[in-house]
């Protein structure tokens with residue numbers, strides 16, 4: 069098969085386009101072959117749209133993955149985002165049984181010093197175990213601190229964030245990109261590649277909070293890497309994707325709780341990617 073294949077495993081939210089709702093159109097629209105493994109079905113994301121439903125789909129995962137093994141799919145990449153505790157435990161069992169050159173884990177569980185609704189210390193521990201199997205990790209600052217059992221403090225100095233990325237790299241031996249790093253009036257991604265070479269990229273920050281931006285960043289990063297970009301280049305591509313989507317959301321005057329406007333992202337990225 070010429071096209072690269074990517075297992076995408078995270079939740080599917082009916083309203084509030086985040087996680088699978090972002091990753092699937094992006095990966096498919098850019099020509100990857102997605103293998104879709106939803107971990108939960110929610111009426112909406114959990115970030116302030118009211119009383120969301122939550123159907124845990126983790127009990128389906130062993131059957132699905134067993135079938136995929138029979139198909140001998142040999143994915144080029146595996147991308148894990150928001151999972152939920154039971155699905156994270158399934159991945160702890162299943163990741164060692166699969167092999168893929170790219171294993172991108174976005175340890176979605178917290179932001180701004182707080183765990184998201186529904187997550188607890190046991191979830192943090194499971195994600196710490198999973199992180200050892202990642203080839204690329206994309207936490208925000210809070211998630212990076214949780215992965216390292218460090219106090220959840222705001223970091224304002226880029227050097228402190230770089231030091232955090234170095235500690236993650238030393239602990240988990242993979243490429244690390246810490247996302248959403250505030251840097252004056254900009255927003256930065258700070259980290260290092262698998263060999264320990266550092267990188268820091270910044271771009272202007274739009275005011276406000278945009279749901280799904282981290283998910284879009286991770287999905288675009290996975291796509292860029294599978295299409296042969298180096299980490300720095302793929303991170304730059306993913307930052308452009310996030311900025312374009314935020315600008316389109318702003319231009320449409322849409323409530324950002326309902327997710328990002330992806331209309332311009334796929335044409336723009338397909339020009340940058342082979």
Ligand code: PXL
Pocket residue numbers: 079081086087110112113114115150176184279280281282283
């Ligand atoms: O965008 C991250 C995310 C993914 N999945 C669910 C969420 C969120 C953030 O709120 O609630 C269910």
